[in-house]
Amino acid sequence: MAKYQLLLPKMGESVAEATIIKWNKAVGDHIDMDDAVMEIATDKVDSEVPSPVTGKLLEQLCQENDVVQVGSVIAIIETGGEEEETPEVTQAVEVPEVVDIPDTPEEQPILSEPVPGIEQLEARSASVENTDTAKPGRFYSPLVKNIATQEGISVEELDKIPGSGAEGRLTKDDLLTYIQNPAAFKASVTQPEAVKQEEAKSTPEPVRAEPVVESKPVQTQAPAEPKGAAAVSVSGADEVIEMDRMRRLIADHMVMSKQTSPHVTSFIEADVTNIVQWRDKVKSAFEKKEGEKITFTPIFIEAVVKAIRDFPMINISVNGTQIIKKANINIGMATALPSGNLIVPVIKKADQLSLVGLTKAVNDLANRARGNKLQPDDVQDGTFTITNVGSFGNVMGTPIINQPQVAILAVGAIKKKPAVIETKQGDMIAIRHLMFLSLSYDHRVVDGALGGSFLRRIADYLEGWDADRAI
Numbered sequence: 001m002a003k004y005q006l007l008l009p010k011m012g013e014s015v016a017e018a019t020i021i022k023w024n025k026a027v028g029d030h031i032d033m034d035d036a037v038m039e040i041a042t043d044k045v046d047s048e049v050p051s052p053v054t055g056k057l058l059e060q061l062c063q064e065n066d067v068v069q070v071g072s073v074i075a076i077i078e079t080g081g082e083e084e085e086t087p088e089v090t091q092a093v094e095v096p097e098v099v100d101i102p103d104t105p106e107e108q109p110i111l112s113e114p115v116p117g118i119e120q121l122e123a124r125s126a127s128v129e130n131t132d133t134a135k136p137g138r139f140y141s142p143l144v145k146n147i148a149t150q151e152g153i154s155v156e157e158l159d160k161i162p163g164s165g166a167e168g169r170l171t172k173d174d175l176l177t178y179i180q181n182p183a184a185f186k187a188s189v190t191q192p193e194a195v196k197q198e199e200a201k202s203t204p205e206p207v208r209a210e211p212v213v214e215s216k217p218v219q220t221q222a223p224a225e226p227k228g229a230a231a232v233s234v235s236g237a238d239e240v241i242e243m244d245r246m247r248r249l250i251a252d253h254m255v256m257s258k259q260t261s262p263h264v265t266s267f268i269e270a271d272v273t274n275i276v277q278w279r280d281k282v283k284s285a286f287e288k289k290e291g292e293k294i295t296f297t298p299i300f301i302e303a304v305v306k307a308i309r310d311f312p313m314i315n316i317s318v319n320g321t322q323i324i325k326k327a328n329i330n331i332g333m334a335t336a337l338p339s340g341n342l343i344v345p346v347i348k349k350a351d352q353l354s355l356v357g358l359t360k361a362v363n364d365l366a367n368r369a370r371g372n373k374l375q376p377d378d379v380q381d382g383t384f385t386i387t388n389v390g391s392f393g394n395v396m397g398t399p400i401i402n403q404p405q406v407a408i409l410a411v412g413a414i415k416k417k418p419a420v421i422e423t424k425q426g427d428m429i430a431i432r433h434l435m436f437l438s439l440s441y442d443h444r445v446v447d448g449a450l451g452g453s454f455l456r457r458i459a460d461y462l463e464g465w466d467a468d469r470a471i
Helices: 122-131 142-151 155-159 172-180 182-190 193-202 245-260 273-290 297-310 355-370 448-463
Strands: 002-007 017-023 036-042 045-050 055-060 067-069 073-079 263-271 316-319 322-325 331-333 384-388 407-411 415-423 426-442
Touching: 036 073, 142 155, 142 172, 263 448, 273 355, 273 426, 297 331, 297 355, 297 384, 297 407, 297 448, 331 355, 407 448, 426 448
Parallel strands: 331 384, 384 407
Antiparallel strands: 002 073, 017 036, 017 067, 036 045, 055 073, 263 426, 316 322, 407 426, 415 426
């Protein structure tokens, strides 16, 4: 019987590793072609690893919660062939070159978005990497190295941090925990081994009373004594809930964004009566013709894309003292998941899509997000984000910028209100459909004039909607 080596497949341009969430097949189980062998997680996206062959699972080469490099052998499957297949023959996916990271900065692979906000940090990386020399035999993932660069931690310092991963590998959680309290780690490293062993016998292992505090995002202003790390009292009746992986990522990303960008939020109220009436008139015919339900989201996205064309300096990111003006308009749409977490799938080149194309893209990404079917590339390369707080009945919000972008738009609930309108016969009071738009922007590069003008232009496009527009 032949043995097939199942490899961890490539999952995106910048994805070099994945965390094993769950094995769907146990040793000895029969596997049909395309059966999901395991569930994996990369950044915010969970996905399945299918089997390209039919056979029986002989070995599981990694455990749940292990971090595995792309291209690594994760399982051995016994097939019905006569000869043992070699890794070269059985390799079903392309193995990216980022598995072996060169020592010199000139040879470092370029990752499109390894860490949210990394574009702002690349200017700092050169000085750190020029002085770093990797410890032979110890591998650091691109994610760990980029976080270390952000915090100004050299490779020599990384070498001294104990790792909880396979074979002592340093994981992201190890590094974040170290950053929160480096003094404790340094003390343990500098102590003689005999002293540490004696203390381990006499002193019980410290137990954190507040697991939620342990997962607290990094406070980069004062790592040794993070601000906001107030003691939390827990009574016997309280329930302590540990953050899941996605919630920890969201927490880290939100704190990093607030620390990176000085946020300013502007508000405007828009009259969207024409849009509401037009949608009510055409939604049945639209669904019958296109096979898709039309929501307000693609209409909002179309208005945002038009406004970005008018104000391209909103469609930028920051790299140190450089402003990167993006060639493509890629719109992220914040989507709430059944778990209560949030994910932001991206509509690539939204400026090249018609309203029908935007509708299909919005519905496809939203459905796949809620069904946990997104791919890593679906959540990368966004240049501007829209979040619909109105779907929860909220009239307005102050959203946090999705780094490395410089602006995010929140659309509120559409409410019927009495409003003064101008007519040929003079001013009149009428019932109109009104909604608030709020734009949060990075005040380092977007001033109030640009942010306010951009927001006003979005409202103009919404208020100027053609009520007789054909579908």
